[in-house]
Amino acid sequence: MLSQKITVALEGHHYDIHVGQGLLDQAGDLIAPLLAQPRTVIITDKNVARHQLLRLESSLTQAEITFDTIILPAGEATKSFEQLEKLLDQLLGLQLNREDKIIAFGGGVIGDLVGFAASIYQRGIGFIQIPTTLLAQVDSSVGGKTGINRPLGKNLIGSFHQPDLVLSDIDTLDSLPKRQLLSGYAEVVKYALISDDKFFHWLEENGSKIITGDPDIRTEAILTCCRAKAVVVAEDEKEKGARALLNLGHTFGHALEAEAGYSDRLLHGEAVAVGMVMAFDLSVKMGRCPPEDAVKVRQHLERISLPTRIAKTNHPLSQIKMTAERLFNHTRQDKKQSGGQVTFVLLSGIGKAFLSADVKAGDVRQIFQRAID
Ligand SMILES: NC(=O)c1ccc[n+]([C@@H]2O[C@H](COP(=O)([O-])OP(=O)(O)OC[C@H]3O[C@@H](n4cnc5c(N)ncnc54)[C@H](O)[C@@H]3O)[C@@H](O)[C@H]2O)c1
Numbered sequence: 001m002l003s004q005k006i007t008v009a010l011e012g013h014h015y016d017i018h019v020g021q022g023l024l025d026q027a028g029d030l031i032a033p034l035l036a037q038p039r040t041v042i043i044t045d046k047n048v049a050r051h052q053l054l055r056l057e058s059s060l061t062q063a064e065i066t067f068d069t070i071i072l073p074a075g076e077a078t079k080s081f082e083q084l085e086k087l088l089d090q091l092l093g094l095q096l097n098r099e100d101k102i103i104a105f106g107g108g109v110i111g112d113l114v115g116f117a118a119s120i121y122q123r124g125i126g127f128i129q130i131p132t133t134l135l136a137q138v139d140s141s142v143g144g145k146t147g148i149n150r151p152l153g154k155n156l157i158g159s160f161h162q163p164d165l166v167l168s169d170i171d172t173l174d175s176l177p178k179r180q181l182l183s184g185y186a187e188v189v190k191y192a193l194i195s196d197d198k199f200f201h202w203l204e205e206n207g208s209k210i211i212t213g214d215p216d217i218r219t220e221a222i223l224t225c226c227r228a229k230a231v232v233v234a235e236d237e238k239e240k241g242a243r244a245l246l247n248l249g250h251t252f253g254h255a256l257e258a259e260a261g262y263s264d265r266l267l268h269g270e271a272v273a274v275g276m277v278m279a280f281d282l283s284v285k286m287g288r289c290p291p292e293d294a295v296k297v298r299q300h301l302e303r304i305s306l307p308t309r310i311a312k313t314n315h316p317l318s319q320i321k322m323t324a325e326r327l328f329n330h331t332r333q334d335k336k337q338s339g340g341q342v343t344f345v346l347l348s349g350i351g352k353a354f355l356s357a358d359v360k361a362g363d364v365r366q367i368f369q370r371a372i373d
């Protein structure tokens with residue numbers, strides 16, 4: 001198995017996701033049929049450029065596509081109005097028109113920023129996602145959520161804008177730092193916990209090979225996640241209902257990320273790992289979930305070296321002073337954004353997630369307190 005393809009079918013728009021090895025080298029041939037004229041713009045960040053850009057550029061050249069390359073700073077701070085404005089001006093300077101398509105080549109930061117730029121450039125142009133982190137390959141490159149951050153919170157300004165093609169070349173993961181790989185792995189586990197207990201058992205067997213780099217296992221895991229996400233997005237593109245299940249662990253996780261100041265002390269997937277354990281603990285506390293399922297999840301994440309609690313670990317997270325009250329207040333911030341109700345993703349077991357707006361504040365506080373003690 002070198003690479004495989006799945007199709008995301010939405011009303012009025014469908015696109016292919018290719019997953020596997022060697023896709024950067026085929027990128028030119030796969031992209032050429034989508035272009036009205038043989039030219040494009042690659043937008044990437046410094047780290048991705050250093051490790052992976054040459055392969056993409058030579059593939060475009062071989063397919064006789066001319067291109068410009070824009071290299072942005074790496075890191076979450078790039079998802080800003082300042083960078084968006086600069087990028088849009090550069091695209092205008094290159095005289096890109098509405099038939100042209102641009103390429104987002106990088107992790108979720110580049111994907112979110114470039115997708116948003118594409119959605120508003122001349123009222124919307126097409127774009128291609130070439131995700132280079134595990135997180136972006138299993139999550140952010142699929143589904144069409146784009147956006148930037150504001151001081152008041154992450155992803156508060158954005159749009160829904162679906163890509164025209166996604167190329168997930170697993171070879172790009174070879175240069176990704178291990179901590180980033182593990183952070184993406186948390187999102188892989190998330191799909192299993194939401195709706196696929198068989199996938200969870202498969203991960204218990206094979207998950208460590210995703211980290212060590214087995215190409216077939218990586219390909220299969222990413223395809224499974226993309227299929228799961230594609231189904232949910234097809235049902236509920238604009239997150240009016242079922243898509244919210246994909247936020248498993250995220251309400252808790254966002255509170256931790258906010259307290260960590262969205263810094264390197266806590267990566268998104270690390271926050272999600274702790275958050276998913278908290279979602280299980282809350283479900284057990286409410287009598288909705290068998291305790292042994294919560295134990296299995298915690299053990300699996302620990303075995304893979306992801307954090308599962310805030311205090312008393314070697315993780316930099318343990319150095320951050322947090323109080324249950326402050327953490328709890330961040331969950332109320334989520335509430336303002338969703339029209340008055342904090343909806344939690346709870347579980348009645350592994351692979352059985354459901355939404356509940358009926359969670360007692362006292363229970364949530366206690367779950368935070370337990371993670372801190
Ligand atoms: N749109 C969505 O649906 C969605 C879903 C989940 C997350 N997100 C967003 O995604 C972002 C996080 O994405 P991320 O974890 O990919 O972070 P990222 O894009 O910042 O990448 C992580 C780090 O790895 C580097 N990097 C990327 N690919 C590399 C490679 N192949 N080799 C070496 N280094 C590489 C980057 O330069 C960066 O330093 C957040 O902003 C989050 O809000 C969006």
Ligand SMILES: [Zn+2]
Binds near residue numbers: 139187250268272
């Ligand atoms: Zn996430």
